[in-house]
Amino acid sequence: MRILVFLMVVVCFAFADERYVPGQGLKLDDVPVYLGGYLSAVGEAQGKKKQIVIDELALMLYGDFMRSGFMSEFEIKDFYTKSFNEKYENEHVNTKIHIERLYYSYDIDDESEIVIGKFLTQAGFWNVLPINVLRDTTSDPNFIESIFPEMSTGLEYKHYFDTTTLYCTLQHNHGIDDQYNNFSLKHHYAVALAWNAEDSVVKASIGEFAQRNDGDSVYSTLGYMKESSLWKFMIEAGVRKTDSFHKLMYDVYMQNLWHLHVCHDLILRVERFRDRTQSRSDAVFGYTYRPVPYMAFKGELDVSDHGYGKVLCSFSIMF
Amino acid sequence: MTRYIAALFLASLLHADVLVVATNPKFHIHHLTPALIRALYLDKRHTLHGYRVMLLNLPFNHPLRKRFEKKVLHKSTQELEHYWLIAHYRGHRPPKVVRSQKAAALYIKKITYALGYMKKSVALRYGLKIVYEWK
Numbered sequence: 405m406r407i408l409v410f411l412m413v414v415v416c417f418a419f420a421d422e423r424y425v426p427g428q429g430l431k432l433d434d435v436p437v438y439l440g441g442y443l444s445a446v447g448e449a450q451g452k453k454k455q456i457v458i459d460e461l462a463l464m465l466y467g468d469f470m471r472s473g474f475m476s477e478f479e480i481k482d483f484y485t486k487s488f489n490e491k492y493e494n495e496h497v498n499t500k501i502h503i504e505r506l507y508y509s510y511d512i513d514d515e516s517e518i519v520i521g522k523f524l525t526q527a528g529f530w531n532v533l534p535i536n537v538l539r540d541t542t543s544d545p546n547f548i549e550s551i552f553p554e555m556s557t558g559l560e561y562k563h564y565f566d567t568t569t570l571y572c573t574l575q576h577n578h579g580i581d582d583q584y585n586n587f588s589l590k591h592h593y594a595v596a597l598a599w600n601a602e603d604s605v606v607k608a609s610i611g612e613f614a615q616r617n618d619g620d621s622v623y624s625t626l627g628y629m630k631e632s633s634l635w636k637f638m639i640e641a642g643v644r645k646t647d648s649f650h651k652l653m654y655d656v657y658m659q660n661l662w663h664l665h666v667c668h669d670l671i672l673r674v675e676r677f678r679d680r681t682q683s684r685s686d687a688v689f690g691y692t693y694r695p696v697p698y699m700a701f702k703g704e705l706d707v708s709d710h711g712y713g714k715v716l717c718s719f720s721i722m723f
Numbered sequence: 724m725t726r727y728i729a730a731l732f733l734a735s736l737l738h739a740d741v742l743v744v745a746t747n748p749k750f751h752i753h754h755l756t757p758a759l760i761r762a763l764y765l766d767k768r769h770t771l772h773g774y775r776v777m778l779l780n781l782p783f784n785h786p787l788r789k790r791f792e793k794k795v796l797h798k799s800t801q802e803l804e805h806y807w808l809i810a811h812y813r814g815h816r817p818p819k820v821v822r823s824q825k826a827a828a829l830y831i832k833k834i835t836y837a838l839g840y841m842k843k844s845v846a847l848r849y850g851l852k853i854v855y856e857w858k
Contacts, residue, residue, distance in 0.1 A: 511770045
């Protein structure tokens, strides 16, 4: 896998069009194929423990021609980790490449599209933009970890109406590189709807999935986002009922982002959730500086009603 | 007579300044709605009559681009930059940036499925098909 990805990069640069635009990838000469990627590094301090991680290092190769398109994304998660406290220091390098996305898409007509392969599950707002440079804060809400599968492998059908988009997900197989997913799936069926107004979106989804080492689950999510030139407000809630856990799991968060200036954002997020292991309330105070759209410097303070707190800072870039 | 000529001249100026979206006359579309134009430029739709559309944009600080973004897309330049970064992550391309309205017109004349905005006078001068006009 490593050799394949390395060869892909070499071939792409050998045939690259010289007109590179930062944040928009590199075009291969004379063919509608593009190479891009992203990188993220996070520093974390929690109590006496400190950690520096290059947590996202990924390459994307994608293209389209007439009605067809494809996307391939290979990521190394936690490529480099350095942990230290007063007594010890530990370094670790991980070179295992995972398949984050791999799919073929086809435009059936102007209003509908089919996607076959491994793709991000269309549930909520955060899950479809899971990388640091595109997110508002360094950390994700717990919402995307425990309610629904982050990725699905199978078939997705999309239909665009005037202001509404319908997504149908059908997975009746094991996933591609399934260890790199929050659930190892046997199957996953889901429907999502997104209603778009000019400055707001309502998104709802419902689904059912079965895990390889666990029982069946049904879930539902509902989210609302409204945006202006000065702020962006989001609220999402999700519930999940599973055979193997007697309580209903839930997660609800609310976030507001203030655009202090063109490049500077202030973020406040509060979240309440119950998953399999705990029930907790968290608050996140964040600041993001984007000197250019494809680069972000972020700082964040996370606090919890369980008494723990941590400070995160990160640098991320897309190319 | 002088007033008549002045009125004609003023009318031609107003006509020249009208913002339009234009395409190649061989492309079998005749009219686009503002909602559809927005959907294309905001990465929500990608094809027209089954053909993948090549969208054009003027340079970053071009006054006509600012006008198009404000009047039609209802987004600031920074919001759109972020939009197209997301599109790149999703495997879609931002509109192709061309140097001028003339360059856009020549590109559209060459590529059947290209679509771009420009002043009406430019579209007419190069024989393009106007598919929407903001009065």
